[in-house]
Amino acid sequence: MHAAKEKTAKSSDEIWELRLYVAGQTPKSLAAFANLKKICTEYLDGKYRIDVIDLLENPQLGRGDQILAIPTLVRNLPEPIKKIIGDLSNTEKVLVGLDIRPRSNP
Amino acid sequence: MKRAFKKLTKRQLGNGASRSRAPRHEQLEKAPTGIQGLDEITFGGLPKGRPTLICGSAGFGKTLMGVEFLVRGAMEYGEPGVLMAFEETEAELAKNVASLGYDLYDLIEKKKLIIDYVHVERSEIEEAGEYDLEGLFIRLGLAIDSIGAKRVVLDTIEAIFSGFPNANILRAELRRLFRWLKTKGVTAVITGERGEGALTRHGLEEYVSDCVILLDHRVNDQMSTRRLRVVKYRGSLHGTNEYPFLIDEEGISVLPVTSLGLDHKISFERVSSGVQRLDAMLGGGYYRGSTILVSGTAGTGKSSMAGHFAEAACRAGERCLYVASEESPDQIMRNMHSIGIDLAGWVKKGLLKFDAERPNIYGLEMHLLRIHKLISQYQPPAVVLDPITNYLAVGDQLEVKSMLIRLIDFLKSKGITAVFTSLTHGGDAMEGTVIGVSSLIDTWLLLRDIESNGERNRGLYVIKSRGMAHSNQIREFLLTSKGAQLLDVYLGAEGVLTGSARVAQEAKETAAAILRQQEIERRQRELDRKRAALDAQIAALRASYEVESQELEMGLAEERLREEKLAADRLDMARIRRADDENGRWKSKNNRKQS
Known part of the structure; x- marks a missing residue:
């Protein structure tokens, strides 16, 4: 927890730009969005923006971020770009993936 | 495209094997690849509207085969295509196939054509929960729909196994x-x-069951040969x-x-061997x-001879x-x-084409293909x-033979007259070819040295020549500045004589x-002389005979005259003596006249 606080403190003045790619209102997409929302409010302290991109509506947008898996969460900012796939139900993995929490050292 | 396909189907039907076996009502529709030879093996191409798996190790030409399938489809068969590349970018691919x-x-x-480079980077991806690959479907679907693609290549989809x-x-x-x-x-x-132990690393063959093509690469005696095999082709004949x-x-x-069969068209037309006497033989x-x-x-x-x-x-x-070679x-x-023999002139005129290549640059199959x-x-x-025989440098006898069988079949099917030369090593059986192709050959000429009296001369035999009457005589074979010449060898009590002995x-x-001629002439002259002498004798004899006979005739005439005279005299005498005849008449002229 201590490390996480440091991390958020370090990038406190940055806005997190997150993009969630989905394909229609599937259960997995809905679950992913709900999980993301929960994690953001809990750890990002309001300094974030979530764009939900539905590839069924804008299929051409999937190319830029090399989206194959659905749902995929992309962290555009802060750099570097990070990708997390799945419905984000595993909060630990999402936190590690977004660099909110460092990888646990075995 | 349709027409091209129909043509292929027709050709397929023309093939004896498929005509008897293929059901008449429904032929599996095929998409011709346009790749030389592949459409023949698959009797028309890949299964249309179905996936085909091409597997092989790295560098075996999988990507190229995929790209060629798309490019030929787009250019020759009017079928647009999508290439989804997981390993190479558009620029890399374009450069590679340029x-x-x-x-x-x-x-x-x-x-x-659309080339869509899909980049999957394991290190960037974290997995957190359930997901599917709908994104890939959407992306591929978009590409297909945007140009109305009929062909799709996924190269190499297995790359995603490392990404997810x-x-x-x-x-x-x-x-x-x-699906x-x-x-x-x-x-x-x-x-x-x-x-290892499977066609593909991740068992893709489980999912793609319609057609599987395996690419292989084998190195034999440092020669590598690429090989292709159609492992499976559901619902269609294929070369195995x-x-x-x-x-x-x-x-x-x-x-x-x-x-696959021996149904070459044959010709009764003759072509010159280039050596007049040989043609006659x-x-x-x-x-x-x-x-x-x-x-x-x-x-x-x-x-x-080949020249x-x-x-x-x-x-x-x-x-x-x-x-x-x-x-x-x-x-x-x-x-x-x-x-x-002026070959350079024919090369200049474009009638003669040389292809010189050391056999050991490629494997046998490559040579055949080339x-x-x-x-x-x-x-x-x-x-x-x-x-x-030089091909033995790159393959063993059996392989070379099989290559030559295929080559001969090919040449025959095209009606091409071919001359092969084969080097026989000293000590080998003369009437055996190193490669054992003699049974495939129609006309076999054997050139051999005939050694005698400390010299070596060339002899030519026609060992066999199918379907034509040919001379059984050995000819001496001379290479002169005016080309090869065949001469009769001397056959006699001392055996075959060639060269200076001949x-x-x-x-x-x-x-x-x-000498014989002179003798004959002499005898002729003798005869003539004798005949002339005889004739002269005959003439002389005849002349003397004629003289003699004239004399005899004359003597005879005189005798006759004398005889008549005597008779007349006797009558006169009788008349004078008034002799009578048996009628009691006077034998006188006057009396006779009176009575």
Whole structure:
């Protein structure tokens, strides 16, 4: 927890730009969005923006971020770009993936 | 495209095997690949609207085969295509195939091709919960729909196995992907890395069951040969063998065993061997479309025979392909020039084409393929292979034989007259070829040294010549500045005489003949003289006879006159003596008159 606080403190003045790619209102997409929302409010302290991109509506947008898996969460900012796939139900993995929490050292 | 396909189907129906077996009502629709040879092996192409798996290890030509399938589809069959590349970017691919003369950017601009580079980077991806690959489907679907693609290549889809850790999800999604491709009605090619003990590393063959093509690469005696095999083709006949294939500046060519049956068209037309006496020995020359083997030990003039044949073909206005595997074209031309054969002139006129390549540059199959290609491009009615024995450097006897069988079949099916030369090593059986192809050969000429009296001379035999009356005589074979000449050898009590012995014998015979001639003339003269003498005698005799007979006649006449005179005198006497006759009359003139 201590490390996480440091991390958020370090990038406190940055806005997190997150993009969630989905394909229609599937259960997995809905679950992913709900999980993301929960994690953001809990750890990002309001300094974030979530764009939900539905590839069924804008299929051409999937190319830029090399989206194959659905749902995929992309962290555009802060750099570097990070990708997390799945419905984000595993909060630990999402936190590690977004660099909110460092990888646990075995 | 449809027409092209129909043509192929027709050709397939023309094939004896498929006519009897294939059901008449529904033929599996096929998408021709346009890849030389592959459509023949698969009897028309890949299954239309279904996925095909092409597997093989790295560098075996999977990507190229996929790209060629798309490019030819777009250019020759009017089917736009999508290439989803997981390993190479658009620029890399375009550069790689530019050397084959494919302009991918041009096709992309004309909306006949889409290259979509999919980058999967394991390190960037974290997995957190359930997911599927809908993004890939959407992306592929978008590409397909945007140009109305009929062909799709996924190269190499296995790359996503490294990008996504959950193999279970991937397998389920791949299965769904291939089903989805079928419903899209696209003819898909999926490439896969060769796995150990399995066709592909991740068992893709489980999902793609319609057609599986395996690419292989084998190194034998440091020669590598690419091979292709159709492992499976559901619902269609296909060649089951391993076929060698070649990647060169024109793409892929696969070499099928050209003929499965012996149904070559034959010809009764003769073509000149280039040596007049030899043509006479064969009763007019080689048959067009036959295969001729000229075998012999080193330096017996095999290449010269081949050179003569090539020149004769050119002289008749026909193209000739000269495949040399021992000497360079310049060397051959110089050597042939020394026996009065001007090949350089025919090369200049475009009637003669040399192809010189050391056999050990490629494997055997490559050579075969290259010869195939050259023949297909140049369409020569005459071909020379000089010598076939050099191919033993790159394959064992059995392999070379099988290569030559295929080559001979190919040449025969095209009606090409071919001359092969074969080097027999000293100590080998003379009437055996190293490669054991003699049974495939129509006309076999054996050139051999005949050693006697400390010299070595060349002899030529026609060992066999199918379907033609041919001389059984050995001829002495001379290489002169005016070309090869065949001479009768001397056959006598001392055996076969050639060279100076033959010349000496001939001189002896000539002398004897002159003597005999002189003797005959002398006798003739003697006879004439005798006849003349006899005639003279006869004339003299006749003359003397005539003189004698005249004299005799004259004597006879005188005698007769005298006799008459005597008779007359006797009458007169009687009259004077008044003698009477038996009637009592006076035998007088006057009385007789009175009475």
